[in-house]
Amino acid sequence: MSLDEIAELRRRLAEAEDTIRAIRQGDVDALVVGQQGETQVFEIGGGTDAYHAFMEVMNVGAAAIDQSGRILYANANLTSALGLTQNSVQGSLISEVAPMEVAEAVDHLLVPPLLGPLSTQVDFKRDGETVHYILAATPFQLSTTPAVAITFTDVTDRVRAEATEQSERAARAVIASANEAVLVCDRDGIITHANAAAHALFNGDPLGMEFAQAVPLQLPNATGLMQAEDIVFMAIQGTAVQGVEAHAPNAPKVKDFLVSAAPLRIGNDAISGCVVTMVDLSQRKEAEKQQLLLMRELDHRVKNTLALVLSISSRTLHHEDTLEGFQKAFTGRIEALAATHNLLAENSWTNLKIDDVVQSELAPFTSGVAGRLVTRDLDRLMAPRAAIAFGLVVHELATNAAKYGALSVTGGRVSVQSVPQPDGEGRFVVEWRESGGPRVEPPVRKGFGHTVIARSLQYSPTGGAEIAFEPEGLVCRISLPIEDLHN
Known part of the structure; x- marks a missing residue:
């Protein structure tokens, strides 16, 4: 129902109420009803026939009810709206023929004193659907009987239109938000x-x-x-x-x-x-790309690690004379590899401090003894591949020191520090120096540990390691690849 139709409905309701009020007050002698040239004249006098005739031509449901709630007269529009016949409602109580909701609304309007006009809205079921009516009550005198004129205006279309409009506003608000x-x-x-x-x-x-x-x-x-x-x-x-x-x-x-x-x-x-x-989906797509990249990187690292483990196993087996010696040497090297991997995992495989790698690899050999390990100027960061190779080198040096060098006796110590290089040299050198241990003699033969130290960092032209067997203690100068170092 449009806004214009709703306004017209309200105007008609007001006119009906004004007419009933005028009849009650005796201000009207006759009513002229009709349109397009066809008119009917209803005389308003002491009888009820003219009043009944007027109610029948009303566009809304109407009833005359006494103060006890008994129906004196109901027009066809009202009985049709209630699904009844006029003969069945005449003389009946409103509570006997109308839906409970309607009867309760009428009873509410009839509560003394009846000063009128009064109105209320009522909703009830009809043919399985909820309909909406406005009830308006005005006291008047029907012949010698005090009565109440009640009009029943169907506003179902208006209510549904308002509900639809409200739903649309809510839907628009939901969409907008x-x-x-x-x-x-x-x-x-x-x-x-x-x-x-x-x-x-x-x-x-x-x-x-x-x-x-x-x-x-x-x-x-x-x-x-x-x-x-x-x-x-x-x-x-x-x-x-x-x-x-x-x-x-x-x-x-x-x-x-x-x-x-x-x-x-x-x-x-x-x-x-x-x-x-x-x-x-842009964030999800980016996450998927990042996940794929990480999976590829993980696959690459796993393959490299497995290849390194196989190489360590093969070379260790080649240089050890007994199964017990192989197990001990191989286990130590794998544990050294795992220690560096743990550090990398804790840092999400980002760059590691040189000092952290040194401390981690030497922890099994120096823990609980203060002063056995001294480190200086090792705050530079290195990439994961350099950290893994450097960790293996430090492990071999620590193992050798624990067997034959400074860490094999009480009072021996190891210092690890960076060594300044001449300008333009383009190298970063970490020096491992042992002191306080047994006198050092060059080995008769070089084992796999020496190979690990010498070769582990040679994947870069600026990487590598040199060992000097000085009598006071072993010295190893480790060159870390410049491209893998960060401030």
Whole structure:
């Protein structure tokens, strides 16, 4: 019902109430009712026939009820609205013939003193649907009988229109506040509503455009059989479409979306269009790329680590004469490798401080004894591959020192520090120096440990290590690759 129709209904109700009031007060002698040249004249006197005739031509339901709630007269509009006949209601109590909600509303209006006019709204079920009426009551004198004139004005269309309007306002508010893009299309696939998030997807205003035209989408997982217009068509036909990944090549910012579409029904009516939601997938896509990158990096590192473990196993076996010697040497080297891996894992495989690697590898040999390890100027950071190689070198030096060198006797000590290099040398050298241990003699033969020390950092031209067997203690100068060092 339109606003004009509602206004006309209210005007008629006011006129009916004014007329009844005038009749009650004796200000009216006759009524002229009719339209387009056909009129009827009703004389208002002491009898009730003319009053009944007037009530019958009223556009609203009307009844005359005495103060006890007994129906003196009810017009055809009212009995039809209640699903009754005029003969069945004449002389009956309103509570006997009307729905309970109506009877209670009338009883409420009849509560003395009846000063009128009074009105109230009542809702009740009719033919399985809720209808809405406004009841207006005005006391008057019907011949010699005190009565109350009650009009029943059907405002169901108005109430439903207001409810629909309120629902639409609520729907618009929900759409406007949604973070994802929401578009509403009519049955022809034309966009009728779009929230702010949806407007951000376009270079222009999408309203009034076909969905497929406004939002050119590519559906990479649909093998070409489904297009953007098919999503809207399926929803309008009653089939919801859930979570279709789509790419919008012409969108100014976001390019990847998760598109869903659902039929649009208002109340119990037929499908009047569809609602399309487009969820930004850019962060998820970026996360997927990052995850794939990490998986590839993990795969690469695992393969490198396994290859390194196999190499350590093979070379250790070649240089050890007994199974016990192999087990001890191999286990120590794997534990050294694991110690550096633990440090890297704790730092999310980012750069490590040189000092942290030294402290971690020497912890099994110097823990609990103060002063046996001294480190200086080792705050530079190194990349993971340099950390792994450097950790193996330090482990071999520590193992040798524990067997034959400074860490094999009480009072022996090891100092590890960076050594300044001449300008332009382009090298960063860490010096391992032992003191306070047994006198050092050059070995007769070089084992696998010497190979690990010499070769581990030679993957770079600026990497490597040199060992000097000085009598006062072993000295090893370790060159860390410049490209793997960071401040």
